[in-house]
Amino acid sequence: MKKLPFLVCVLIFGYAFLYIPIFSVIAYSFNDSTLMSHWGGFSLRWYQELFNDRQIREALLLSIQIAAVSATFATLLGTCAGLALARLRKFRGRRLFSMMIVAPLVMPEVITGLSLLVLFIALEKFAGWPAGRGATTITIAHITFSMAFVAVIVQARLAGQDQCLEEAAQDLGARPLSVLLDITLPLLTPAMLAGWLLAFTLSFDDLVISSFVTGPGANTLPIYIYSQVKLGVQPDINALATMIIAIVALGVTLSAWLIRVRERRIECQTRY
């Protein structure tokens, strides 16, 4: 029992380290003063300003749009890659391919961003597409790096899943395409959903790669926030951050609750 106070201290310190920055943003979003260093009383004025700020609204919409489109494509491509890696018969160089798919995960973002920029410039010069840089190039760039995450999730899920389900379907007369549509994909749905959510978050967050491949006028939310902060922290950014935190927290709580409810339902059914 002597150890307990020490452990509690460590725990408190750890959580404080994680959450104090977040809470300070939340606190200052309700600060009536324009100065970060001065507490001028409680106010909702920054929220009001935020809603009146056209640029922020546009940046938010653009970010959501890019995140949704790139997550969808990344899920499609990543699922294909994951399926191929998990289910193709052993071939020479398979390990190399497996390692190559995870390389983008550990590649420094600066390098990914730079190489994509070089590629887009060359493509524009020789193929004429994509013309200029903007939302399209950001979307393509986000698909490129987030599909690797989806592929890894899908591959892990398939590796954990017994292949005999697919063999059983085949044995019952299902052709390869039917096996994929009837058995493999339905069982893969949770992994694909998780992959989509991760890809969405990665895209929504991304600043480094986006700033390499963006063009005039295409400001995603992170790019906008970063450019504003460079000019000095505007308190309405705090309000924006608080709202994003609230939405994320709500989402996490909701998904955790959904999972628990489903588990409980399954438990009840098994007990009849």
Add this chain to the structure above:
Amino acid sequence: MKPFIQFDDVSKHFGDFAAVDRVSLDIEEGEFFSILGGSGCGKTTLLRILAGFEELSSGRMLIDGEDMSGIPAHRRPVNMMFQSYALFPHMNVAKNIAYGLKQDGLEPADIDARVTRILDLVQMSEFAQRKPRQLSGGQQQRVALARALVKQPKVLLLDEPLAALDKKLRQNTQFELANIQQKTGITFVLVTHDQEEAMMLSSRIAVMNRGQFSQVGTPSEIYENPQNRFTADFIGSINLFEGNVAALAETMMTVSVPAIDECLTAPAIPDVNIGDPVCLAIRPEKIWISRQAPDTEGNTILTGEVVDQGYFGNLSVYRVRLPSGDMVQVSTQNRVRSTERAIQREDEVFIHWECTSAVVLKE
């Protein structure tokens, strides 16, 4: 009559390892055939070759006279019941069973009728709407069986179908399996490591060892007339005495066993010469054990000391040490109801058997 399933010099290599090594086998239509062996002996590979999940490295495999090479699993007239049952977790029982019929493009009404009938056969009608995870192991096993049977395949393959059930349920299910096989007349090919299961269910058994058949025959042939040491040792328990052929007569032969300094007599086997190294085998239940000297003529009689005894309720098993130090296992039926054992540990005993009970093995 032409055999229904034919393995013709079939091999399957994984890299340098021969999982199945030049196997030939004929299975007749309507047989309940078992492939019996320890883990890694190649029995499951053989079953997967039948199902179409493994391609042959060499040789030919025919079902109903048709060469199966190049025919993918989904076009073969066989269905398989998987060891893990492989029920589709996102479909209910009825949909699981109907899946194979749907692939054949049957009318919905026809599918329903056949699903209802097969559910009735495996006594699972009331569970049609349940998901697999809501069923017990035994129920899942029935659904898996129904799903494989409903397509009325020419051959049903069973991969350790009862391994996951507890002993009591397993015994009941064994009777049911035998029943269903007789009712449907489908050729069953069963893979198992459980010799009792194979003995009870099968019309014939192939004992497999290191990718090859050690012996193929009816359960009683394999038990009473093992042709080699592996089969003798793998099926049931057996006592083996190493020795050389000492004398050969028309019906009987004598084997000198240097270890126990005795000459033992057994029925003669063909193609041996005096002096050949052989092995004399005798099953524990064919040996009598007593504290008094038996007054039988012509039996093989040995003496020894009981070093161990095991009580199994219906039988007792004794381990007897011969003066040479060799151990002999003897088992007796406990016909008399008594908690007092007549023979105790450290008793000096006589063991004896009829000479015709012993078998001489060449390899």
